[in-house]
Amino acid sequence: MLCKKVEKDFLDILEEELIPAMGCTEPIALAFAAAKAKEVLCAVPEKIIAKCSGNMIKNVRCVSIPNSGGMTGIEAACVLGALCGDVSREMEVLEAVTPEGLSESVGFIESGSCVVEYLESPIPLHFIIRLEKGKENAEVEVRHSHTNIVRISKNGEVIFGKEDAGEMAVFSERNKLSVENIFAFANEVELSKIEKFARRQIECNMAIANVGMEGGFGIGIGKEMLEMNPDSVFTKMKAFAAAGSEARMCGCNMPVIITSGSGNQGIASSVPVIVYAREKNLPEEKMFRALAFSSLLTVFQKEYIGKLSAFCGAVSASCAAGAAITYIDGGTVEQIKNTIDNTLADIPGIICDGAKSSCAAKIASALDAALFAHVLAMKGKVYQANTGIIQSDAGKTIRSVGHIGKVGMKQTDSEIVKMMIDK
Numbered sequence: 425m426l427c428k429k430v431e432k433d434f435l436d437i438l439e440e441e442l443i444p445a446m447g448c449t450e451p452i453a454l455a456f457a458a459a460k461a462k463e464v465l466c467a468v469p470e471k472i473i474a475k476c477s478g479n480m481i482k483n484v485r486c487v488s489i490p491n492s493g494g495m496t497g498i499e500a501a502c503v504l505g506a507l508c509g510d511v512s513r514e515m516e517v518l519e520a521v522t523p524e525g526l527s528e529s530v531g532f533i534e535s536g537s538c539v540v541e542y543l544e545s546p547i548p549l550h551f552i553i554r555l556e557k558g559k560e561n562a563e564v565e566v567r568h569s570h571t572n573i574v575r576i577s578k579n580g581e582v583i584f585g586k587e588d589a590g591e592m593a594v595f596s597e598r599n600k601l602s603v604e605n606i607f608a609f610a611n612e613v614e615l616s617k618i619e620k621f622a623r624r625q626i627e628c629n630m631a632i633a634n635v636g637m638e639g640g641f642g643i644g645i646g647k648e649m650l651e652m653n654p655d656s657v658f659t660k661m662k663a664f665a666a667a668g669s670e671a672r673m674c675g676c677n678m679p680v681i682i683t684s685g686s687g688n689q690g691i692a693s694s695v696p697v698i699v700y701a702r703e704k705n706l707p708e709e710k711m712f713r714a715l716a717f718s719s720l721l722t723v724f725q726k727e728y729i730g731k732l733s734a735f736c737g738a739v740s741a742s743c744a745a746g747a748a749i750t751y752i753d754g755g756t757v758e759q760i761k762n763t764i765d766n767t768l769a770d771i772p773g774i775i776c777d778g779a780k781s782s783c784a785a786k787i788a789s790a791l792d793a794a795l796f797a798h799v800l801a802m803k804g805k806v807y808q809a810n811t812g813i814i815q816s817d818a819g820k821t822i823r824s825v826g827h828i829g830k831v832g833m834k835q836t837d838s839e840i841v842k843m844m845i846d847k
Contacts, residue, residue: 694718742790747760
């Protein structure tokens with residue numbers, strides 16, 4: 425029986441993590457900060473300076489920005505946020521971009537009035553947006569999480585600031601996350617307490633997956649995948665998840681319910697679960713509980729890796745989805761742990777080389793591994809401890825993979841960023 429304190433903590437985590445975002449979260453975070461800076465400046469800026477950490481540069485460089493007419497890059501995100509953004513919408517800040525505002529933004533970018541600078545920082549998710557008009561200026565600094573503003577200043581005077589106590593200080597208490605506790609929560613929590621989270625995931629994430637399946641974004645990977653094997657449930661799960669990611673990466677302006685700061689992780693951890701439950705004609709209650717399970721397991725894994733790193737988040741989210749399928753099929757805690765170990769024995773080395781359309785393919789590949797891991801686990805087959813990085817318990821394996829992603833791959837991350845910015 426899970427204690428009430430842990431249940432509340434887990435509900436708080438779902439409240440914090442499962443939020444709507446339109447477009448890739450990194451450029452939208454820049455747009456949000458720029459919109460906030462404009463609110464402080466109380467004027468349309470003449471110049472914008474965006475100082476961004478390497479991981480921010482990596483994740484904004486190639487992805488299309490919603491309502492931008494297909495534009496990519498830091499300049500587009502910042503200018504659209506400053507000139508057209510609605511700061512009250514937070515991660516949906518660019519929802520109300522008008523044709524007139526878009527035209528004005530294009531002119532601002534073409535004039536060279538937005539400058540991007542590399543921010544040397546040990547924090548992967550770190551950026552400062554500065555807006556200037558005449559002698560007036562405003563700055564907004566964000567660290568660790570996409571909307572976590574730690575400093576606002578106007579004309580050099582700090583008008584808002586909070587102590588930066590590290591990434592975990594941004595969030596609710598998470599030290600009770602474990603496979604066992606997540607399993608107990610999914611089984612025991614009152615359905616009414618998680619229904620709103622699940623319904624938002626189903627509504628938003630399936631909507632963009634359905635649009636992506638029409639094949640109008642990128643190379644149409646989901647549609648192509650399903651045509652190869654239309655009768656396979658597993659193929660359908662991979663295809664719809666990949667399609668949702670591709671639409672999002674290619675500028676679709678539909679919102680996604682994110683997980684651990686990522687829409688791709690939100691899609692990969694939810695869409696396969698929804699598709700599977702529907703294909704099996706399972707009751708909504710089972711689907712809702714499995715979605716809560718998958719979301720919390722994704723967060724658990726990402727706690728050790730961080731919001732941004734050289735480790736592809738599709739692996740963590742897909743691993744969670746595979747484990748959630750084991751949960752749906754009546755798997756024991758041990759079988760769920762075996763699904764996790766089997767997945768992480770297979771694909772822990774996929775690198776993150778920034779947000780882009782091919783993230784959809786990575787989701788499909790990661791889900792393929794996770795679903796095969798599920799099949800093996802249900803048959804009692806699992807890679808044993810000390811097989812590579814697999815540990816004596818799935819929780820320990822998750823921590824080990826997290827250490828590799830956060831610490832061991834730091835130099836990999838640096839080299840990826842250098843390659844992407846031609847240094």
